[in-house]
Amino acid sequence: MYLIGNIAIYLGVVISLYGIIANIIGMKRKSSKWLESGRGAVLSLAFISSIASFMLLYILGTSQFQYKYVASYTNESLPMVYKLTAFWAGNAGSLLLWAFLLALYAAMVVFSKEKKNPMMPYVSSILMVNILFFFTVMALNANPFEMTDRIPADGKGLNPMLQNPGMILHPVTLYMGYVGLAVPFAFGIAALILKKMDSEWIKLTRRWTLLAWLFLTLGNVIGGWWAYLELGWGGYWAWDPVENASFLPWLTVSAFLHSVMIQERKNMLKTWNVSLIILSYILTLFGTFLVRSGILTSVHAFGDSNLGTYFLVFMAFMMLFSLYIVMTRYGLIKKDSSPIEAYFSKESSFLLNNLILVAAAFAVFWGTMYPLISETFTGTKVNVGAPYFNKVMAPILLALIVLMGICPLIAWQKAVFEKFMKNTLWPLAMGVVTAIILFAAGIDGIYAVVGLSATSFMLGTHLLEFARGISARRKATKENVLKAAFKLTMKNQRRYGGYIVHIGIALIAVGVIASHSYSTEVLKTVVAGNSITIGEYSLKFNELTEHTKNGNGIVVADIDVTYKGKDIGKIKPEKIFYETWPEPSTEVAIKTNWSQDLYVVLSSWETKDKVTFMVKVNPFVSWIWAGGIIMVIGTAFALAGGRPTSFRFQKNKGTAQTGR
Template identity: 35%
Template sequence: MQLFGSFAILLALVLAGYGVLAGIFGLARRDTRLIASAQRAAMAVFPVVTVAVVCLVGLILRNDFTVAYVAEHSNRALPFYYKIAVLWSGQEGSLLFWTWLLSGYAFIALLGARRKARGIAPATAPGNLAAATAGAGAAALPVPATRAATDEEEALSPRLAHRNLMPLAAVILGAIECFFLLLNNFAASPFVTLPVATPPDGNGLNPLLQYAQMVIHPPMLYLGYVGFSVPFAFCLAALIKRYPGDRWIHVTRRWTMVAWLFLTIGIVLGGNWAYRVLGWGGYWAWDPVENAAFLPWLTATAFLHSVMMQEKRGMLKVWNVWLVFATFLLAVFGDFITRTGLVASVHAFAQSNIGPWFVVFFIVALLVCGWAYFRNRDFLKSENALESTVSRESGFLFNNFILLVITFAVLWGTVFPVVSEWVEGQKIDVGRVFFDRINVPLFLFLLFLTGVGPLLAWRRTSLNSLKRNFTAPAVVGVLVAVASLLGGVRDPYPIVCFGLAGFVLTTIAMEFTRGASVIRRRGGGGVLGGWPAALTQLTLRNTRRYGGYIVHVGIILIAIGIAGSGLNQQAQGAMPYHAQMRIGPYTLVSENYTQNDNANYASNSLEVAVERGGQYVTTMYPARRFYKASNQDQSMVAIRSTPLADLYLVYAGNDPNSGDPILHAYWNPLMVWIWIGAIVTALGTLLAMLPNRRPSGGAPGGIAAKAAAAPVEEVHA
């Protein structure tokens, strides 16, 4: 099985390499058969890498400790589901997992291009630019063509853009696959056997990774990281081909949204894991590995906003292209710092020798991006100009400005230890104080823009419109800020954050009610004719716009949860039998102390009765486990979540003198809203990816139809 796996990754490299070379030659010679062959080879990479993954999982499940990776990261007593997680818990396995996801994305994109090609064949008229530049490759796929596309269709159809860009995008994706397959084969193979005698048992999985979140978190994060390769490939392909029209940006945007969704879920699951597992009462420490995931998320978020400028107004084309490039390059950079030990992190993989490989790949990717841009920069000229400083366009500019400053600050803080070591010979580390001080005010301004932006009209916003749209939200914002001040909040940042949350949520509520009221007035609320039906209709008619608002609601809920951490309390003490501790509104009473032992770990557990105002509330069981295989101990945090606050208990060890268990208690207000906000954000993103539902009746091309599908203020303002 180990040899079979090794052969599979070698075969995958050959296939990917052939796909790249055949694709380049095919495109250069306009040889449709060669291009079709290249695409088939590119599609075949996925099943072949899948075989390699199945082999590695099989070796892990069979406890084959002759393989170094299995011996290093697994053990016999490990439960089945954690053995699956072993696949991505180490350097070599996670690189194979990365390659597998990348080939899976490429497979889906190629499959999509074949499906999309089934309606319209590319035009072959001499004047058709798309046919001249891209159609040759697209025509290569053996699909039933029904009619020729017109020039206009070529320029306007995202389906055709996807299909026509696919041959070159497949070459780019294939080149990225080649890099990772080279690593899998020659730098970090997971199928290397141990040079010494087979050990009776493995070292086991890191205890920190033996949690449900850790089974889901890395795949989600990787799906995000890897997913940015697809929009990068399409964007680069469109730039090199000088693809006509702006529909290629739709393809790029859709794939970016998919990757963004996965990365968002991955980041939040990581935070949730840190909160529930690491036992320090927090969820985000500005660790370099956390930052590595956050950086591409920031630039992708900036792109998902600024892309609207290009779609609606034909502006910011250069900016958007570089945001897509930057997102991909930052994802590669994140992978680089996580895997090479460039910066110290508790989350990073062990130091390895794959650093130079990443450096070369990063430089090559940057050079290709630069070459494609300088060669085709005239293709990216703006078609329109900004007409007013108070407009949606300006809102997006400021939104991007803030997001990019945050990106720079996070990147700068992350690499500064390395920079300072180069310059001064002495490493200067940057802790969370730096990141908080720089980023918190910037994020608050971003929250403000989240409320302001959607209410500004394209082109120009009149003073009357500003007054009409902003009076109520501003009043609500001020009232919420005053209420939080009166409610005992003293830290200025949470007060401002709560006020802005009130402001933004009111603007979003106004947008929904305004649109739904129009539908209700016209009897468009369905059989029931009520608000829920009208709101549903409104949302489904323009999923992107209203899905986007729901994403904003999610972000605001997350911001509320983060602001709540300004009100945290904590207490620590020895808890012998019947000892008491006060934290927040609760009294904690030590009821019992138990010990347990099984094949995987031994544990000590404390039984804590929670009382509030003399009334029993619940019993919690914070524990501490000692994992036998890895010889490490780990806290098992007990958490009681309510919408108002979390009670968070950590078994911190035993008093060295008395032997009494030590309890560390945290009272974390509003914490649960971070996780609820993340779920709302994910649902909003999924909604935004759905196609719009056309309203029944009405003139299809009429203003009403456009109004339902287009931002309200375009006709209101």
């Protein structure tokens, strides 16, 4: 097993190096045999990384503690599912997972129907440079198949915080998103190297980018869900450096997904698009650098300064390489790109949306890196916490929501301001009515009311777009409402998938604004038989019991809950004392209805009859998860269909450029 695992790692280094050389020779000599051999190298990499991954799963599943990685992250009593998901609990396994996904994606790309595309050898080489990096780091610094000096009787076990269903999916989905971005990056660079200034690379990678964005969305939402359930502080997003690291590429890819439409339709923003995809890719490396280096304090960081250096060097190399390619082709891109024709147009509204998203990314980046920057220049580490991020991000995200309400109402062709104003009336009325209702209901907090009204305006725009689209189709085809709605959305999956995503964002916005502004909290010590009242809930503490499960000691509080005087059952927050871990873990108890969560944490106890609880009522948090699911559905819908956008007349270019 040791032999096979190590052969796979070292073979990975050799083959990826060979693959790059084979592609270079193939391109120089215009030899299909060498290029075919380069493709064979990619297939070999997919093959050996699959074997290495299977081997790691096998040794984890069978608790072979002679392997350092298995002994460090698992133990005998760990449930099988967590033994297997310990694959990505540490550095070495995460690197192997990354290499495996990258090799798999690379194989899918080079054996796709575009395999004869002139860009492919470049794309394949760029992807193999990435694979080479991961295999090299594994071989030099983080080998998942490294043996222990002495075989321990049992392993150290998995960090209890990682023993949660959310942690089974969160890292994998994020990695799939990160790795997925390497594909459009490789195509973008390949197109620049070949001086192909058209939109071909964007069309070829549209699905890859969308898929990567889908996984990043899923990863971030699941990460928030995990934090809410597992960390026990009552929130879902703490602006932790590692959370920010996964949010940064999400922001820039969101911008990219919008701006590519302008390039496809109007031949504009070419430099911007290629810069955005390079930035997104670099940010995925930056995110990994933050997680691996331990330079910033985070609940998620693995903390290994050595690995951080590797990532820093690789990130710098890829950044300089990309910059060189862009700079040497800048004149060509500029020459071939069309300028923006009108201030009031779809493209300028999309550009504004892009600027806001990039500004948001910059604000998050600045806040994340400020402790390091301040330490470098002043010698003192100034920590930037949630208040900074909330203060800076709130107006940016508000502007984004307003823009999301405006953009769909502007026509692609010949936008007319008067028509736009007329179309804005109903959504605007919806926003104003929301504000009036909120004020009338005695809801205070001007910022929250403004945020909720803006979200209502945005939601109104999208509902109106669906309604108008259906009505327009009915006028043209005389179909019934259902058929018209079905055909309308199926005929333009890309647009309506996007609208569904926006509706998901509206739900998330409601959840975030409401839970930030109207959450209530009580920290109280009670004796058995006494109650805690919070909002319309009453919680009667009955008893504290103790039992063991899988060798871990579990302390459970038994609480009866009533809501508006009605019995709604029991709630049982827990503290688990792990056999192999020094700190106990908090298991939050949550009762959810459509509008609020009752969130109970067993904080501490003096005796088994005198216990301290933290109780929170978080309004609309479930809307965040529902919004996340809707976003994923919308993205999948856009991914499943979505023909390339059609061209548009351009004042300055006529019809020469097409969007095929």
